[in-house]
Amino acid sequence: MAATKNIRARMPLDVANKDRLFAADEQRDIAQCGVSLAEPGTTRFAKLGAHDPTPTPYFILEDLFDGIAFADDSHLLDVGCGTGRVLSYFLEARLPGRVTGVELDPDIAAFAAAWSKGRTNVNVVEGSALDIDLAPYSHLYLFNPFDTNLLEQFIMKVELEAARPLTVIHMSDNGETYSYIGRTGWSLLRQGEFQSYRSASGRRFHVYEHPQHFSIWSFDPEA
Numbered sequence: 001m002a003a004t005k006n007i008r009a010r011m012p013l014d015v016a017n018k019d020r021l022f023a024a025d026e027q028r029d030i031a032q033c034g035v036s037l038a039e040p041g042t043t044r045f046a047k048l049g050a051h052d053p054t055p056t057p058y059f060i061l062e063d064l065f066d067g068i069a070f071a072d073d074s075h076l077l078d079v080g081c082g083t084g085r086v087l088s089y090f091l092e093a094r095l096p097g098r099v100t101g102v103e104l105d106p107d108i109a110a111f112a113a114a115w116s117k118g119r120t121n122v123n124v125v126e127g128s129a130l131d132i133d134l135a136p137y138s139h140l141y142l143f144n145p146f147d148t149n150l151l152e153q154f155i156m157k158v159e160l161e162a163a164r165p166l167t168v169i170h171m172s173d174n175g176e177t178y179s180y181i182g183r184t185g186w187s188l189l190r191q192g193e194f195q196s197y198r199s200a201s202g203r204r205f206h207v208y209e210h211p212q213h214f215s216i217w218s219f220d221p222e223a
Contacts, residue, residue: 004075010059012125012199012200013199013222014199014200014201015197016205018197021057021059021197022057026038027090028058028088029177033084033115034115035111037062037082037083037088038055039054039055040082040108040111043104044105045105048104049150050080050146051080051144051146051147053081053082054082054143056064056085056086056143057207059197059199063171063194064171064214065089065095068169068216070095070096070097070139071097073138074097074138074139075098075099075137076102076139076140077099077137077139078096078099078102078141079102080102080103080104080129080142080145081101081103081124082112082118083108083111084101084111084115084124085111086099086141087099087116087122087124091122097121097138098121099123100123100137101124101125102128102129104127106126110125110126129145130153130154132155134157134158134162137162137166138164138165138166138167139166139169140158140166140168140191141169141171142169142171143172144170144171144176148175151179159160159183162221163221165218165220165221167189167217167218168219169214170214171194173214177213180217184223185219185220185221186217187219187220188215188216189217189218190215191213191215191216192213192214193211193213193214194211194212195211
């Protein structure tokens with residue numbers, strides 16, 4: 001099957017504030033997964049360098065995945081998948097291929113595994129992304145899952161284990177873009193920032209207190 005791009009972003013919602021926007025996201029969760037995938041709380045593994053699991057708003061996923069090609073043999077890994085918002089989006093968008101989420105917290109991993117059970121193209125793995133084989137994957141998604149030193153270890157792991165060209169989508173990489181710059185095989189495809197949402201009525205409100213930078217990279221292991 002030829003590579004397929006993501007579905008178009010939905011029309012903006014007529015919502016008045018961040019709480020209404022996030023409530024609408026929860027309704028999309030329930031429609032797709034049967035449960036809300038709202039923020040699961042504070043990580044118990046901060047001393048290991050893990051950050052709090054943070055579901056990505058759907059409007060951001062629509063933007064980030066726009067124009068990224070997937071095919072039947074594609075395999076997306078969500079690093080620090082939390083409750084599984086990216087997994088839900090993958091299903092909702094009907095992207096070809098498979099998606100796997102890896103989550104360090106066993107309770108949160110069990111929650112994601114429970115709602116996605118029986119979905120043949122979805123898998124959830126409990127554990128650290130630094131401990132799993134990255135060779136099967138064609139796409140990686142990160143929402144600021146860990147400290148910078150762990151990110152740099154993960155990038156080196158990608159360079160050692162990637163078996164084919166990779167697309168890496170790094171949301172909220174604030175201050176960490178430099179970790180990729182100048183490394184052999186890496187090319188910056190796109191970067192930008194998210195902070196506000198513009199509703200259907202033209203109202204604009206902040207989703208984040210500060211701008212959240214993102215970057216999208218390609219990595220060629222043969223470079």
